[in-house]
Amino acid sequence: MSTSPAKSPLTAILAASVAAIGASVCCVVPLVLVVLGISGAWIANLTALDAWRPWFSAAALACLGWASWSLYGPSSRCRADGECVDQSVLRHRRRWLWIATVVIVLLLLFPYYVPWLL
Numbered sequence: 001m002s003t004s005p006a007k008s009p010l011t012a013i014l015a016a017s018v019a020a021i022g023a024s025v026c027c028v029v030p031l032v033l034v035v036l037g038i039s040g041a042w043i044a045n046l047t048a049l050d051a052w053r054p055w056f057s058a059a060a061l062a063c064l065g066w067a068s069w070s071l072y073g074p075s076s077r078c079r080a081d082g083e084c085v086d087q088s089v090l091r092h093r094r095r096w097l098w099i100a101t102v103v104i105v106l107l108l109l110f111p112y113y114v115p116w117l118l
Helices: 010-024 028-035 041-072 087-108 110-117
Strands: none
Touching (some): 010 041, 010 087, 028 041
Protein backbone atom coordinates (compact mmCIF):
# COMPACT_ATOMS: atom_id res chain seq x y z
CA MET A 1 0.00 0.00 0.00
CA SER A 2 1.46 3.34 -1.07
CA THR A 3 1.16 6.47 1.07
CA SER A 4 1.27 9.15 -1.60
CA PRO A 5 -1.19 11.96 -0.96
CA ALA A 6 -4.42 12.12 -2.91
CA LYS A 7 -5.63 15.25 -4.64
CA SER A 8 -5.32 18.30 -2.46
CA PRO A 9 -8.34 20.50 -1.70
CA LEU A 10 -6.05 23.55 -1.84
CA THR A 11 -7.61 24.84 -5.06
CA ALA A 12 -11.10 24.73 -3.56
CA ILE A 13 -9.98 26.41 -0.34
CA LEU A 14 -8.20 29.20 -2.23
CA ALA A 15 -11.21 29.72 -4.49
CA ALA A 16 -13.48 29.89 -1.44
CA SER A 17 -11.14 32.43 0.17
CA VAL A 18 -11.14 34.64 -2.93
CA ALA A 19 -14.94 34.40 -3.16
CA ALA A 20 -15.31 35.30 0.52
CA ILE A 21 -13.08 38.32 0.06
CA GLY A 22 -15.18 39.28 -2.94
CA ALA A 23 -18.34 38.91 -0.88
CA SER A 24 -17.03 41.12 1.89
CA VAL A 25 -15.23 43.72 -0.22
CA CYS A 26 -18.13 46.13 0.19
CA CYS A 27 -17.76 46.13 3.95
CA VAL A 28 -14.41 44.78 5.13
CA VAL A 29 -12.08 46.44 2.63
CA PRO A 30 -13.25 50.04 3.29
CA LEU A 31 -12.92 49.46 7.04
CA VAL A 32 -9.44 47.97 6.67
CA LEU A 33 -8.35 50.82 4.40
CA VAL A 34 -9.58 53.45 6.87
CA VAL A 35 -7.85 51.66 9.75
CA LEU A 36 -4.63 51.66 7.71
CA GLY A 37 -4.99 55.41 7.16
CA ILE A 38 -5.87 55.22 3.49
CA SER A 39 -8.78 57.40 2.60
CA GLY A 40 -10.43 58.90 -0.39
CA ALA A 41 -13.75 59.42 -2.05
CA TRP A 42 -13.19 56.32 -4.19
CA ILE A 43 -13.65 54.07 -1.13
CA ALA A 44 -17.39 54.82 -1.24
CA ASN A 45 -17.48 53.19 -4.69
CA LEU A 46 -16.74 49.82 -3.09
CA THR A 47 -20.27 49.76 -1.66
CA ALA A 48 -21.54 49.34 -5.22
CA LEU A 49 -20.22 45.77 -5.05
CA ASP A 50 -22.82 44.92 -2.40
CA ALA A 51 -25.14 43.65 -5.15
CA TRP A 52 -22.60 40.91 -5.96
CA ARG A 53 -22.32 39.70 -2.36
CA PRO A 54 -24.90 36.86 -2.65
CA TRP A 55 -23.12 35.47 -5.72
CA PHE A 56 -19.71 35.57 -4.09
CA SER A 57 -21.15 34.04 -0.91
CA ALA A 58 -22.70 31.18 -2.89
CA ALA A 59 -19.41 30.60 -4.70
CA ALA A 60 -17.50 30.54 -1.40
CA LEU A 61 -19.91 28.05 0.14
CA ALA A 62 -19.82 25.87 -2.97
CA CYS A 63 -16.02 25.80 -2.91
CA LEU A 64 -16.03 24.95 0.79
CA GLY A 65 -18.43 22.12 0.02
CA TRP A 66 -16.12 20.92 -2.74
CA ALA A 67 -13.12 20.98 -0.39
CA SER A 68 -15.09 19.18 2.32
CA TRP A 69 -16.21 16.52 -0.14
CA SER A 70 -12.64 15.93 -1.26
CA LEU A 71 -11.50 15.49 2.37
CA TYR A 72 -14.49 13.71 3.89
CA GLY A 73 -16.07 12.02 0.86
CA PRO A 74 -15.76 8.36 -0.06
CA SER A 75 -12.59 8.86 -2.10
CA SER A 76 -10.76 10.86 0.59
CA ARG A 77 -8.75 7.94 1.97
CA CYS A 78 -8.00 5.81 -1.10
CA ARG A 79 -8.20 6.63 -4.78
CA ALA A 80 -9.50 4.36 -7.52
CA ASP A 81 -5.99 3.24 -8.49
CA GLY A 82 -5.40 1.84 -4.97
CA GLU A 83 -3.16 4.59 -3.57
CA CYS A 84 -4.08 5.65 -0.05
CA VAL A 85 -3.38 8.82 1.88
CA ASP A 86 -1.34 8.80 5.06
CA GLN A 87 -3.65 9.48 8.02
CA SER A 88 -1.43 12.25 9.41
CA VAL A 89 -1.58 14.07 6.06
CA LEU A 90 -5.35 13.68 5.96
CA ARG A 91 -5.72 15.03 9.55
CA HIS A 92 -3.45 17.97 8.71
CA ARG A 93 -5.49 18.83 5.61
CA ARG A 94 -8.76 18.54 7.53
CA ARG A 95 -7.41 20.83 10.25
CA TRP A 96 -6.51 23.48 7.67
CA LEU A 97 -9.93 23.11 6.06
CA TRP A 98 -11.64 23.86 9.39
CA ILE A 99 -9.39 26.86 10.03
CA ALA A 100 -10.13 28.21 6.55
CA THR A 101 -13.86 27.54 7.05
CA VAL A 102 -13.94 29.57 10.28
CA VAL A 103 -12.12 32.51 8.66
CA ILE A 104 -14.32 32.41 5.55
CA VAL A 105 -17.54 32.25 7.59
CA LEU A 106 -16.35 35.23 9.66
CA LEU A 107 -15.73 37.16 6.43
CA LEU A 108 -19.11 36.21 5.00
CA LEU A 109 -20.97 37.20 8.17
CA PHE A 110 -19.02 40.44 8.68
CA PRO A 111 -21.82 42.76 7.45
CA TYR A 112 -24.16 41.24 10.02
CA TYR A 113 -22.00 41.49 13.14
CA VAL A 114 -20.10 44.72 12.41
CA PRO A 115 -22.91 46.91 13.85
CA TRP A 116 -22.37 45.19 17.19
CA LEU A 117 -18.67 46.09 17.09
CA LEU A 118 -19.06 49.75 16.20
